[in-house]
Amino acid sequence: MNTSLYCHPHSTVNFMLVPRLRYSIIMAAARKPMRLKELEGYLQDVEVFENPKVKLEQYPTTPHIAACMLHTITSTYDDLVDKTVADLGVGCGVLSVGASMLGSGYVLGIDIDEDALATCSANLDEFEMTNIDLLECDVKSLASSEVVNRLHGKFDTVIMNPPFGTKHNQGIDMVFLQAGLKLSTNSVYSLHKTSTREHILKKASDWGVDVTVIAQLRYDLANTLKFHKKKAVDIEVDFYRFSHKR
């Protein structure tokens, strides 16, 4: 598959506005064995959805976004090396593969869609990733406060690119976030629409977790979900770190 369709050199994603991120990437490049560009290069070989499902908002995380996220998570916060990691809405697995490359001890990728999991599984075989496990399960069922799930509190770090929620599915990203907070003991890294920032900061405060907007980026949905008719539909997305108070 031609991944360049999903990763235009000009139009896709630019990390911007937050100088701290740039700094961290430069710092990371100086001392980490795998440089950002190298990681992004590897992640370009992760196959993406063959027939993305609009209902599940299956736009792939581009190699560039994935690499930038993961590199920041490890270089600024040291939340990957030797950690147990859950990837909610794992999709084709680009975040999980990257997390494993950067030294996670064990990764569990969770998704509701068996076609996505089949593609993901093929990617894991291709990359010979043996410390990533996959689970077919509805992330919504992990967000409930009434049922104490054994998955709760078992992961150091949760990473995700959740569905952003459409008018038919509003708030789904917040359900993913709740599930992420339940599963993790330390931190959750996630992407949400910039237009909802105020709401998210308020929710984080209601839930008693610390929150940082690490970066703001542009996400080119036009090239990911085929049903978009317009040439380019950049949406602005925030990259967040949520962490449990110590």
Place this chain on the structure above:
Amino acid sequence: MKLLTHNMLTSNIIKGVSNGFPLGIVANKVEVKDVDFNQSFVLKTLSKVDWNALRQAATQVGHGDGLPEELGEDLKENDDVLKKIHNAMLQVEVVEGELVCPETGRKFPISNGIPNMLLLEHELQ
């Protein structure tokens, strides 16, 4: 499905099931994959594992040999045992089979190494 993953799964998402742990395992195909051994990671992860369930699961799928009944204090000094635990926890994988709810007998298929824990509408809590 690694046995570490099995250790974190329950069927208490089904309406009427209170505990749902540990899930029984029917293993039709088991593989052992190489995962780098990392002593401190194994020790850290073990602290969150239900050891009896892990040992029982490893025995069920034919890889329980040499696993201690109880985890002693001196585990840190015993790399041989830790490597066996590492194997049971992270290397042994059920590729084809089923997970079985201990309370209702509801079966969850494992196919291509992926357990399917999706429920039907009427089974939901």
